Amino acid sequence: MSVDAERSSTVTKPTAFVAGATGYTGREVVRLLAQSGVDTIAHIRPNSSRLDEYTPRFESYGAQVDTTPWDENEMCECMSELQPDIVFCLIGTTRARKQAADNPNNNTYHAVDFKLTELLVHACQQAEIQPRFVYISAIGVGPNATTSYMKARWMAERSVVESQLPYTVVRPAFISGPGRGESRPGERVAAAVGDAVLEALGALGAKKLRDRYASMTNTELAEHLVALALSPDAANTVVDAYDLRHRD
């Protein structure tokens, strides 16, 4: 065996755990990770309406599917067993999902976007692993958040940043494009109108504004997330869409 062949046979592949794998962004993260040779575990909650559709899809990419319930002890056991090098947290509810849920109180931004992110952070800590924790937040999130969505995202960000885990927090604007498979007319119109205005402002010189607030497709964002997760330089950083669009 040549030295290079021997070296490549001994290099271990990273393992990535993707929470929110069935989401618009998550499904592309799973596909791109598996395609780039990362051992990929797509997490789908056991009661997900998308379990039957997405299990064969992810397996066809070469990913494994894990259905551990969102329970801190069970998730801790799962982290101990899988020992992921990277954990993506790409979950989030919406007002429509909350209204459609059997128990709306379990589907608030606080209960899902914050508490489940915090649960995953605690599971990693209790399993005594140090994966890169990659979290999707949203543009405009900060300590002065006023809406319940922004407050939950800020609390989730704090739980990640203060966890002592290496982290990468990404704050995109709208994530919009083809193939969402879920009707979100308000979001699509706002993204299209916003992009048109930002394009015009960019032509007048406001390029930084345009590059921070213009929408991204799920594939574009997933490409950035995977690259950041695998980049040592992106550890312990909080980046927005401008930073993503201007990475070397």
Ligand SMILES: NC(=O)c1ccc[n+]([C@@H]2O[C@H](COP(=O)([O-])OP(=O)(O)OC[C@H]3O[C@@H](n4cnc5c(N)ncnc54)[C@H](OP(=O)(O)O)[C@@H]3O)[C@@H](O)[C@H]2O)c1
């Ligand atoms: N859409 C945007 O324009 C935008 C902009 C900025 C930031 N973000 C944030 O970026 C993240 C990814 O966005 P996206 O549009 O790709 O997400 P998405 O398509 O809405 O997917 C959300 C994911 O969260 C999971 N989820 C929802 N409710 C849950 C619950 N109660 N328990 C466990 N899992 C639950 C879903 O699983 P099931 O399939 O099982 O329901 C799905 O995998 C979200 O956190 C979102 O808030 C979105």
